[in-house]
Amino acid sequence: MKFKLLLFLFLILFTHFSAQNYIFGKIVSESGAEMQDVTVVNIRTDEMAFSNRDGHFMVSGKVGDELRFIKAGYDRVVKKVSQENIQSPMNISLIRSTIQIPEVEVKQGLTGNLKVDSRNYNKPKKVQKLETEINQYIAQKSDPRILAAKPGEFVQPKGEGFFIGKVNDKWDDIDLMNYIHTSLGDDYFTNLKIEKPLINHFISYVLAGGFERKKILKYGFCSDVDLTRFQRFVLTRISSYRAPQTQK
Numbered sequence: 001m002k003f004k005l006l007l008f009l010f011l012i013l014f015t016h017f018s019a020q021n022y023i024f025g026k027i028v029s030e031s032g033a034e035m036q037d038v039t040v041v042n043i044r045t046d047e048m049a050f051s052n053r054d055g056h057f058m059v060s061g062k063v064g065d066e067l068r069f070i071k072a073g074y075d076r077v078v079k080k081v082s083q084e085n086i087q088s089p090m091n092i093s094l095i096r097s098t099i100q101i102p103e104v105e106v107k108q109g110l111t112g113n114l115k116v117d118s119r120n121y122n123k124p125k126k127v128q129k130l131e132t133e134i135n136q137y138i139a140q141k142s143d144p145r146i147l148a149a150k151p152g153e154f155v156q157p158k159g160e161g162f163f164i165g166k167v168n169d170k171w172d173d174i175d176l177m178n179y180i181h182t183s184l185g186d187d188y189f190t191n192l193k194i195e196k197p198l199i200n201h202f203i204s205y206v207l208a209g210g211f212e213r214k215k216i217l218k219y220g221f222c223s224d225v226d227l228t229r230f231q232r233f234v235l236t237r238i239s240s241y242r243a244p245q246t247q248k
Contacts, residue, residue: 042059
């Protein structure tokens with residue numbers, strides 16, 4: 001009887017553990033370089049993992065799961081897990097994002113045609129006169145009576161103000177928030193169950209939670225390592241951020 005019971009328990013445990021699969025693999029760049037600190041997210045389970053310095057990663061999942069591979073400066077890769085991926089390593093290649101170069105306005109130069117160049121560079125006298133009058137009007141000082149507050153309007157009280165010291169930082173928290181949002185993209189935050197309108201609010205919440213950023217703000221530069229630190233810090237703050245929403 002005891003033997004049958006032990007056999008039954010063994011079968012239950014074997015079934016449980018065998019149902020839990022892990023996907024292994026390696027992530028490289030388009031040039032074949034091994035990529036460290038790439039975020040790997042299983043969309044079904046919300047489980048998150050990071051590749052090591054050799055580019056290897058491991059995340060639990062099963063056939064049909066959707067894995068997303070995210071790294072700042074590279075195009076996101078989405079991979080659906082197949083039976084082959086369960087049995088053998090998954091190889092992922094990331095391609096660096098294309099940088100959009102802003103358009104450059106090319107001003108028209110001299111053509112050599114006297115009639116055309118005269119029309120382009122010698123403005124009519126009426127136009128010249130109008131521009132002169134506009135510039136003179138803009139240069140005039142406004143009548144104080146125009147800028148004076150009307151009866152009943154609130155007037156900001158005047159004071160000596162206060163001294164906040166010399167500001168040397170090239171960025172502030174708003175600059176950093178916008179950079180993080182742009183670099184990680186909406187998908188990264190929506191995968192964490194953060195609604196799009198609340199993404200900037202959540203980033204501010206994480207920064208206010210003690211994320212070290214003095215050097216980032218001082219030099220106005222956020223590296224891939226800093227972005228990875230932020231992603232890891234997010235994992236320590238996401239639960240407390242969701243808590244008030246859950247109570248509602």
